[in-house]
Amino acid sequence: MHELGLAMDIYRTCRDAVAGQGPGRLEWVKVAIGELAAVEPDLLVFAWQAVVQDGPDAGARLEVEWRPARQHCPACGGFLERPRGAWLHLCPSCDRVLAVEGGDELDVLSVGFLAGAEGGGHGRDG
Amino acid sequence: MAETVDVRQRILAANEAAAAELRGAFAAQGTLVVNLISSPGSGKTTLLERTISHLAGRLRLAAVEGDIATERDAERLRRLGIPARQILTGGACHLDARQVRSALAEAAFPAVDVLFIENVGNLICPTSYDLGEDFKVALLSVAEGADKPFKYPAIFARAEVTVITKADLLPHVEFDLEAVRAQLATLCPRGELLITSSRSGEGIEAWCSLVQRRLAAKRA
Numbered sequence: 001m002h003e004l005g006l007a008m009d010i011y012r013t014c015r016d017a018v019a020g021q022g023p024g025r026l027e028w029v030k031v032a033i034g035e036l037a038a039v040e041p042d043l044l045v046f047a048w049q050a051v052v053q054d055g056p057d058a059g060a061r062l063e064v065e066w067r068p069a070r071q072h073c074p075a076c077g078g079f080l081e082r083p084r085g086a087w088l089h090l091c092p093s094c095d096r097v098l099a100v101e102g103g104d105e106l107d108v109l110s111v112g113f114l115a116g117a118e119g120g121g122h123g124r125d126g
Numbered sequence: 127m128a129e130t131v132d133v134r135q136r137i138l139a140a141n142e143a144a145a146a147e148l149r150g151a152f153a154a155q156g157t158l159v160v161n162l163i164s165s166p167g168s169g170k171t172t173l174l175e176r177t178i179s180h181l182a183g184r185l186r187l188a189a190v191e192g193d194i195a196t197e198r199d200a201e202r203l204r205r206l207g208i209p210a211r212q213i214l215t216g217g218a219c220h221l222d223a224r225q226v227r228s229a230l231a232e233a234a235f236p237a238v239d240v241l242f243i244e245n246v247g248n249l250i251c252p253t254s255y256d257l258g259e260d261f262k263v264a265l266l267s268v269a270e271g272a273d274k275p276f277k278y279p280a281i282f283a284r285a286e287v288t289v290i291t292k293a294d295l296l297p298h299v300e301f302d303l304e305a306v307r308a309q310l311a312t313l314c315p316r317g318e319l320l321i322t323s324s325r326s327g328e329g330i331e332a333w334c335s336l337v338q339r340r341l342a343a344k345r346a
Contacts, residue, residue, distance in 0.1 A: 005218060005222070009137050009139075009140060013139065013140075014133065017131055017135070027128035036280050037254060087279060090312065097315060100283075106138055108136075108137055109133060110130050111133055112128035112131075113129050113130075
């Protein structure tokens with residue numbers, strides 16, 4: 001259940017990012033999660049709710065942008081379409097080993113901050 | 127109306143900073159650091175016991191052991207005469223760099239040539255956490271089945287070395303070694319594959335040579 005540890009890191013990152021803005025409350029957070037990051041978005045949202053629920057930023061929403069890993073064939077070129085989780089290992093047309101691009105994202109993109117509102121800075125420490 | 131604040135930072139930035147700090151300290155000490163990752167029960171601690179016996183008197187070794195509960199693993203290694211520190215995660219499914227940093231600070235090991243970090247038994251979560259290691263090793267015991275690399279691609283793609291363990295059980299289980307080799311060739315084309323048995327001693331020499339080679343390369 002490392003989603004809980006990640007949710008705590010997301011919270012700390014957000015609070016650090018708005019530290020210079022004076023009092024206020026987090027309204028939402030946008031994160032990018034890659035397909036190869038071994039993170040389940042639903043579990044991350046659940047963990048996030050647990051991290052913020054009793055603190056000053058209770059109710060802040062976590063929005064997950066899913067970033068697929070893209071596979072391409074170094075020989076034929078072009079990216080291959082495939083359903084999530086259906087991993088291809090060899091190029092269907094020339095049998096070469098496929099290359100992977102992206103999919104390891106684990107980033108906080110931005111936060112929505114409501115200045116002046118009853119708010120944090122003293123959120124839970126993990 | 128909420129104001130949008132741009133963040134654009136890795137979620138694991140704090141872990142990555144701690145890992146970079148550890149990596150710098152290990153480089154300054156000339157210590158090779160190996161992060162062992164596998165399912166529970168695939169033989170990480172037993173491989174370390176064999177390794178310690180094999181390298182005794184040749185290299186100075188130490189270990190950090192990650193588990194949910196008990197000091198058992200660290201005690202097993204201390205019995206063989208190396209300094210070992212247990213990290214109890216209390217439920218967390220992986221080690222992170224901050225835990226390793228604190229454990230090393232508290233343990234105050236003497237200078238060593240090789241530090242082994244035995245991660246919590248899990249093929250998923252430890253994959254994402256850099257511990258400042260030189261390389262990751264994935265262990266796969268023959269009783270687990272030969273389809274593991276494709277089922278858990280992230281770890282087998284990132285481990286520079288895959289060690290097959292419990293090879294003495296090969297006559298008793300269905301395990302297609304060539305299938306594993308083919309999967310690893312696509313996931314980690316430059317990776318190394320070793321076949322070992324801690325019980326019979328098969329492959330232990332090759333594994334210890336790899337460690338010594340990597341240490342020499344780091345210090346070159």
